[in-house]
Amino acid sequence: MPKPVYVFSSGRLGRQANTVVLETAEAKRFVPVEQVSELYLFGEVELNKRFLEFAAQKGVLLHFFNRFGYYVGSFYPREHLVSGHLTLKQAEHYLDAQKRLDLARRFVEGGLENLTRLLRKEEAKGRRVSSTLALIRDALAQVSAAQSVGELMALEGRSREAYYATWGDLLGEEWELNRQRRPPRDPINALVSFGNSLLYTALLAQIYQTHLDPRIGFLHEANYRRHSLNLDVAEIFKPVLVDRLIFRLIRRQQISPRHFLREGDGVFLSEHGRRLVVEEWERTLQTTYRHVRLKRSVSYRTTLRLELYKLEKHLIGDEPYVPYRLR
Incomplete structure (x- = not known):
């Protein structure tokens, strides 16, 4: 079942096939997108439009927090269940x-x-x-x-x-x-x-x-x-x-x-x-x-x-x- 993933490290978010990749100075972390419901981004994370398209396609929400942990906003993909x-x-x-x-x-x-x-x-x-x-x-x-x-x-x-x-x-x-x-x-x-x-x-x-x-x-x-x-x-x-x-x-x-x-x-x-x-x-x-x-x-x-x-x-x-x- 998909669950939230919390990112505290700084680095770059990207896509590799159907996998979310977080690349930091120390290592790469791979998470199959089917296992991700939301991404909580506390670190200084870089991402591009291609990654947002990937997140939207898979229905993954992104929540952004500043360096003090203060909530900034969310990337809310187009509603797929809207009635x-x-x-x-x-x-x-x-x-x-x-x-x-x-x-x-x-x-x-x-x-x-x-x-x-x-x-x-x-x-x-x-x-x-x-x-x-x-x-x-x-x-x-x-x-x-x-x-x-x-x-x-x-x-x-x-x-x-x-x-x-x-x-x-x-x-x-x-x-x-x-x-x-x-x-x-x-x-x-x-x-x-x-x-x-x-x-x-x-x-x-x-x-x-x-x-x-x-x-x-x-x-x-x-x-x-x-x-x-x-x-x-x-x-x-x-x-x-x-x-x-x-x-x-x-x-x-x-x-x-x-x-x-x-x-x-x-x-x-x-x-x-x-x-x-x-x-x-x-x-x-x-x-x-x-x-x-x-x-x-x-x-x-x-x-x-x-x-x-x-x-x-x-x-x-x-x-x-x-x-x-x-x-």
């Missing part, structure tokens, strides 16, 4: 104010519900998070009454701000989080930004394997941003995949301030730090659990795809969309 019918339905749900609001509510409810479930697990361990839980539950109760996407974004923003305020108590004072994005000013902000970027790109890759159009979101505006649907679905999975990953890395002392670099006004993961996070991220996506409805084991990467299939069914009127809930 005119579903694209029209997706646009219809965006242009119809009530249909869009209904879906936006579902994304926010799913995200806030997973925040509460994560905090309840922490409360069961003796952590003092009852006031934050009460605030998020109150926000959840207001979601159904929200009359605009802007109101929903405000509810989600206030809830996440309160949730992040608990991180100093949950993880230790040095990991206290006051969310800042561009550039991140401390290690914990850098870690959250990097983890979120991995989730956004993982979802983009899964959208590519469906009939959905990544440019049409519902909670996030489908404006000049290249992709927005992956940002919508990410709201549900940030607590499930990114936040729990960060908790594990810190509590197991796998990551520490020494894995970060300061340059100018920003703080970024070092190459060693990025490798460490990526390894744990891949391990997370490959982790399996027993799916209650399917009655079989599925991985979290498959769970992302299943979530998109549920969204497809909602758009064509087969079945209302119910967001994934943290077990």
Whole structure:
């Protein structure tokens, strides 16, 4: 089964028959293209139009990160599974104010519900998070009454701000989080930004394997941003995949301030730090659990795809969309 390939070395990407070749100063690495779903490019990599044509032909996505590990953008090949019918339905749900609001509510409810479930697990361990839980539950109760996407974004923003305020108590004072994005000013902000970027790109890759159009979101505006649907679905999975990953890395002392670099006004993961996070991220996506409805084991990467299939069914009127809930 094809899987993501992460490239941290600098060099040149090329093609040899049906093989992806990474040539560095030290060696050549050969990977059959059938084994590659995506390429995550963290190193200074050169490539040409011929290679991009090869990637497009084989349906391989390329995700580019700068030298600080900051997500730059993706090469998204021409959609090979695109469905005119579903694209029209997706646009219809965006242009119809009530249909869009209904879906936006579902994304926010799913995200806030997973925040509460994560905090309840922490409360069961003796952590003092009852006031934050009460605030998020109150926000959840207001979601159904929200009359605009802007109101929903405000509810989600206030809830996440309160949730992040608990991180100093949950993880230790040095990991206290006051969310800042561009550039991140401390290690914990850098870690959250990097983890979120991995989730956004993982979802983009899964959208590519469906009939959905990544440019049409519902909670996030489908404006000049290249992709927005992956940002919508990410709201549900940030607590499930990114936040729990960060908790594990810190509590197991796998990551520490020494894995970060300061340059100018920003703080970024070092190459060693990025490798460490990526390894744990891949391990997370490959982790399996027993799916209650399917009655079989599925991985979290498959769970992302299943979530998109549920969204497809909602758009064509087969079945209302119910967001994934943290077990």
